[in-house]
Amino acid sequence: MTxxxxxxPPRVEGRTFDPETIRSDFPILSREVHxxxxxxxxxxxxxxxxxxxxxxxxxxxxxxxxNVHRGVHxxxxxxxxxxxxxRETLRAFINARSLAEVIYVRGTTEAINLVxxxxxxxxxGEGDEVVITAMEHHSNIVPWQLLCEDKGARLRVxxxxxxxxxxxxxxxxxxxxxxxxxxxxxxxxxxxxxxxxRQIIDxxxxxxxxxxxxxxxxxxxxxVDVQALDCDFYxxxxxxxxxxxxxxxxxxxxxxxKEMPPYQGGGDMxxxxxxxxxxxxxxxxxxxxxxxxxxxxxAFGKAVEYFQEQMASGLLEYEExxxxxxxxxxxxxxxxxxxxxACEKVGVVSFVLDCAHPHDIGTIVDQEGVAIRTGHxxxxxxxxxxxxxxxxxxxxxxxNTRADVDALVRSLHKVIEVFG
Amino acid sequence: xxxxxxxxxxVILDHCKAPxxxxxxxxxxxxxxxxxxxxxxxLTLFVKMDGDKxxxxxxxxxxxxxxxxxxSMMTGAVKGKSIxxxxxxxxxxxxxxxxxxxxxxxxEGLGKLAVFSGVCEFPVRVKCASLSWHTLQAALKDExxxxxx
Numbered sequence: 001m002t003x004x005x006x007x008x009p010p011r012v013e014g015r016t017f018d019p020e021t022i023r024s025d026f027p028i029l030s031r032e033v034h035x036x037x038x039x040x041x042x043x044x045x046x047x048x049x050x051x052x053x054x055x056x057x058x059x060x061x062x063x064x065x066x067n068v069h070r071g072v073h074x075x076x077x078x079x080x081x082x083x084x085x086x087r088e089t090l091r092a093f094i095n096a097r098s099l100a101e102v103i104y105v106r107g108t109t110e111a112i113n114l115v116x117x118x119x120x121x122x123x124x125g126e127g128d129e130v131v132i133t134a135m136e137h138h139s140n141i142v143p144w145q146l147l148c149e150d151k152g153a154r155l156r157v158x159x160x161x162x163x164x165x166x167x168x169x170x171x172x173x174x175x176x177x178x179x180x181x182x183x184x185x186x187x188x189x190x191x192x193x194x195x196x197x198r199q200i201i202d203x204x205x206x207x208x209x210x211x212x213x214x215x216x217x218x219x220x221x222x223x224v225d226v227q228a229l230d231c232d233f234y235x236x237x238x239x240x241x242x243x244x245x246x247x248x249x250x251x252x253x254x255x256x257x258k259e260m261p262p263y264q265g266g267g268d269m270x271x272x273x274x275x276x277x278x279x280x281x282x283x284x285x286x287x288x289x290x291x292x293x294x295x296x297x298x299a300f301g302k303a304v305e306y307f308q309e310q311m312a313s314g315l316l317e318y319e320e321x322x323x324x325x326x327x328x329x330x331x332x333x334x335x336x337x338x339x340x341x342a343c344e345k346v347g348v349v350s351f352v353l354d355c356a357h358p359h360d361i362g363t364i365v366d367q368e369g370v371a372i373r374t375g376h377x378x379x380x381x382x383x384x385x386x387x388x389x390x391x392x393x394x395x396x397x398x399x400n401t402r403a404d405v406d407a408l409v410r411s412l413h414k415v416i417e418v419f420g
Numbered sequence: 421x422x423x424x425x426x427x428x429x430x431v432i433l434d435h436c437k438a439p440x441x442x443x444x445x446x447x448x449x450x451x452x453x454x455x456x457x458x459x460x461x462x463l464t465l466f467v468k469m470d471g472d473k474x475x476x477x478x479x480x481x482x483x484x485x486x487x488x489x490x491x492s493m494m495t496g497a498v499k500g501k502s503i504x505x506x507x508x509x510x511x512x513x514x515x516x517x518x519x520x521x522x523x524x525x526x527x528e529g530l531g532k533l534a535v536f537s538g539v540c541e542f543p544v545r546v547k548c549a550s551l552s553w554h555t556l557q558a559a560l561k562d563e564x565x566x567x568x569x
Contacts, residue, residue, distance in 0.1 A: 034423075359459040359484035360428075363542060367424050375459050389460030389482060418428050419485070 017314040023399045025050040025306075036369030039407045044189050044217060044348055044395035045373050046239045052306050053243055056299040068294055069268060069285075083294050086301025087284075093304045094234065095225040096251050100283035103250040103257075104297055108216040109139040111235030111250035112183070114287065115212055116143035118260040119233075120181065126152035129178045131209075133158045133166055133195075134385055135188040138378045140214045144183060153180075160385065164191035164340040171200065175207050182211045186218035186234075190379040190393065191340025192323075192348030194222070201230050210256065216240055216248075220397070221319060221346035223311065226251050238296065242398075243303030247296035250287070257283050264289040310398050322396055323347045326405045330394070333412055334420075339391050347396030350377075353412070355419040358392040364418060365392075368411035426522070426538030427545070428485065435489035440496055441478040454481075454555030454566045456547050461487040465555045474498050474506060477556070484548050490536060491552035497533055503560055509533075510553050516540065517549050 023029050026048045031038055040048060060082070066075035068083045084099075091102045105111045120143075124130060130144045134157055141155075148155045156179075158171035166184075175182065182204045187194050197213065204211045210232035218224060219236040226234050233256070237248040252260075262269060262280055266289030271279040280286045307315075326349050331338055335354030353361060362374035373393045376383045383390060394408055445451075445466035454463050463481030467474055477495045482488070498506045512529050517539040519525035527534030539549045547568040558566035 357459075357482075357484035359461070359545075359548065360486070363427065363545060364424060376457075380457075383460065389462065418424070419433070 012312040015313040017318045033369040039370040041394040043397035056302040060295040089301040103284040107237040107248035108235045120147045124180045128153040131182045165342040185214040190377040190382045192345040193342040194344040238300040243300040244296040266290045350391040350393040358390040361392045365411035432489040435492040436485035439492035450559040452559035486548040490549045
């Protein structure tokens, strides 16, 4: 029996989570789609952005725009302060030990590629093994495949059961003397499953195997503490956490990052350059070549501050209740099968209908203003595991309500009307 | 809902539920696999030739209503036609489903295939409607596979 504790963040007394107030913070929610109010249920793909984030972006370009870490002029200093200030917000958010452990990247995908092509390239050799799981997003499969092909190493995949729960005894069997790294998702994007990370990491560390975590789907729904988890690397993206696209974080333990070769070469990642020898910069800058995505990093910090406020008001409990309601309502439709029924899940309801292909479902509900994702969700092996070509997926964010679930269910009745 | 009715016409729903020529073929002269990785549509097409004419054509696979119905109706439309005639039909069909508006979507020369004219209002579904046609082209050109991502 696996017990997962959804660690609740500190809750501020007397504050309650109010989705209606939240909704008014997101300008896009007042628009219409095909003449109907927008019901946005594709949050696992990307979340919408609150006004504070949009304003932070605009404010940066209106008031602060300048290059960081270089100029002695005022704007450059102010831009640097805001950019590094956001890094501190992000550090505190995941409870990293130091700023050296918080590396800005384009997103989760780049973070995984960074680890594969630096830590992986240095530590994985011929005959070695990298272990992943059957529920990974393509971005946590392909970088390891590339690495293993290049090095003559072997990629091994831990299975899951019919509910979409990772089979821990099977995973444990795969962790052997040749395993150089375990890389897995904290939460499955296609199924919503929360993996018992703490337990898995202990299992790997008992065998001296480091663990990389794809946290893209976890950070918007769970309180993540990298020290409590004791993970070696943790990656997440801003755009799924109510921030802008094109920015994310790779957390890595300083001791590991220090030993890793650089990822990309260029400006900012060096201390001095001559044609004979280059001395690399200190962490985290060593992994941040080139002018960074300054505006989006600053706005990412704002998004995290906004998200933390909602967590303190009870967001996570609210999301759990909404997931229960959605599971019950969608599950009651005739001919429906919910894919991913693990005990511990975040707000994702992936499903198929007997009468209609997911792609047709997507088109019909879209006409009702309901935005869901249909397809393989960049997790084709997951679809294969359940022997289905695709699913329809409703995924929830902080601004979703029971009314949104009801709109989804009404639109699904239309699908059944057309195809039933 | 008027747009939706254009897309999911009765004929299309009928072909989706009971696709014609939905079978495998033993010893086909030509065949090809078609995939639309974005939504998971997948079909295998088999062709029997008689000189330069398509004598018989059938398919297996699964996909959305639009892709299934399109494959089903295509098999009916191309049987007995020369490769050149099939190509002409494909061009007409392609022009119709990729038209910028329903007013510009000409169904002339397409006969029953005109039911797919509503697809042009749903740009993301064009690949579903044209998958079987691209796959047929791949089969006739002996290319083996075709992907419409």
